[in-house]
Amino acid sequence: MPKGEKSLWDIAIHEKEHKEEEAKKNEVQTEQNSSSTECTILFMGSKSAGKTSIILRFLEKDEPPKATTALEYTFGRRAKGHNMAKDVAHIWELGGGTFLSQLVETPITEVTLSSVAAVLVLDLSHPYEIWNTMETLLKAALNRIEHVISKVSAEDPRIYDRIKAKSWKRIEEDHPDKDILDPFPIPLVIIGSKYDVFQDFDSEKRKVICKTMRFLAHNYGAALQFCSNKTDALMLRTKAYVSHLAFGTQISTSTKNLNFDPNKPIMVPFGMDAMQQIGLPPVADSDLGHVNARSPMDLWKQAFTSFFPQQSVGDHTVADDPSKDPQYIEPAVDNMREQKDKELERYRRQVERKTKERAMVNGMGDVIR
Numbered sequence: 001m002p003k004g005e006k007s008l009w010d011i012a013i014h015e016k017e018h019k020e021e022e023a024k025k026n027e028v029q030t031e032q033n034s035s036s037t038e039c040t041i042l043f044m045g046s047k048s049a050g051k052t053s054i055i056l057r058f059l060e061k062d063e064p065p066k067a068t069t070a071l072e073y074t075f076g077r078r079a080k081g082h083n084m085a086k087d088v089a090h091i092w093e094l095g096g097g098t099f100l101s102q103l104v105e106t107p108i109t110e111v112t113l114s115s116v117a118a119v120l121v122l123d124l125s126h127p128y129e130i131w132n133t134m135e136t137l138l139k140a141a142l143n144r145i146e147h148v149i150s151k152v153s154a155e156d157p158r159i160y161d162r163i164k165a166k167s168w169k170r171i172e173e174d175h176p177d178k179d180i181l182d183p184f185p186i187p188l189v190i191i192g193s194k195y196d197v198f199q200d201f202d203s204e205k206r207k208v209i210c211k212t213m214r215f216l217a218h219n220y221g222a223a224l225q226f227c228s229n230k231t232d233a234l235m236l237r238t239k240a241y242v243s244h245l246a247f248g249t250q251i252s253t254s255t256k257n258l259n260f261d262p263n264k265p266i267m268v269p270f271g272m273d274a275m276q277q278i279g280l281p282p283v284a285d286s287d288l289g290h291v292n293a294r295s296p297m298d299l300w301k302q303a304f305t306s307f308f309p310q311q312s313v314g315d316h317t318v319a320d321d322p323s324k325d326p327q328y329i330e331p332a333v334d335n336m337r338e339q340k341d342k343e344l345e346r347y348r349r350q351v352e353r354k355t356k357e358r359a360m361v362n363g364m365g366d367v368i369r
Contacts, residue, residue: 045121068095088248183221
């Protein structure tokens with residue numbers, strides 16, 4: 001047999017090994033298709049910012065959005081193939097802005113910790129609330145995550161290291177800004193909503209808001225997407241981010257899906273920005289002598305809030321009463337509630353009358369004495 005030629009026996013062995021390798025690949029693929037994965041996505045952000053509209057678009061539900069009361073749940077599913085198991089995305093929406101931020105503990109648990117993600121929707125048309133809303137909600141989520149990690153670490157001491165490694169993977173560990181970034185422990189997408197209103201702002205205001213939003217997203221290792229429910233292209237791009245968090249679909253980083261220009265909708269995927277591109281915080285010359293920041297976050301906060309003094313968003317004393325919301329009408333319950341309210345009012349008046357009568361009697365006794 002000429003040197004270098006394979007014998008019939010060699011060819012048969014190679015063919016057998018090739019078939020076995022293909023069979024193993026098919027077996028792995030079948031196993032992956034037959035098992036479902038689950039994830040959790042927490043939507044939070046400014047009140048009436050369009051969170052429900054984004055969720056409905058992702059779920060492809062053609063229905064008018066309703067106001068969200070407290071914390072609401074829905075889910076989405078995606079089939080992996082014909083007659084195969086479906087991946088499930090558990091979707092939680094926190095309503096009321098920052099008022100009920102403590103409810104983030106419901107979707108962030110020991111069970112969901114390794115598969116939970118967050119979408120922070122900030123209303124671009126209300127810049128005087130953006131920073132306080134962001135700060136309050138991300139702090140609440142971070143505190144909850146750290147609490148859950150501390151509980152899980154008793155049985156899994158390396159959980160923190162794994163979560164930290166995953167957060168850096170979204171940015172790339174060799175990023176030039178690595179030493180000054182503080183990536184969020186779970187995947188985070190920041191949505192700037194109501195772009196249709198924002199685009200009519202003064203150019204200087206737009207520039208300050210865009211630079212600040214870019215800094216926030218970059219600092220936390222988040223993706224940033226401006227959105228308007230009146231623009232299909234922006235809603236489709238936003239839907240793509242939700243799909244990425246829910247089912248791991250790819251996010252395009254082509255030039256048409258990237259934009260840093262404040263005169264257009266900002267679009268920055270994970271890890272695609274840089275401090276050098278963002279530039280310096282918009283600090284006025286007159287404020288330079290008053291800046292007392294210990295970190296880049298403090299510096300940007302002082303710069304942004306000096307330009308847009310923040311209105312309080314977290315000291316509400318009374319939430320909207322869901323019992324008066326038309327979407328929750330239940331005649332039997334509502335009639336009973338009305339009856340009890342009337343009884344309570346009668347009782348309150350009786351107490352007031354008796355209190356006044358007792359005061360009058362006590363007063364007359366003092367006069368007689």
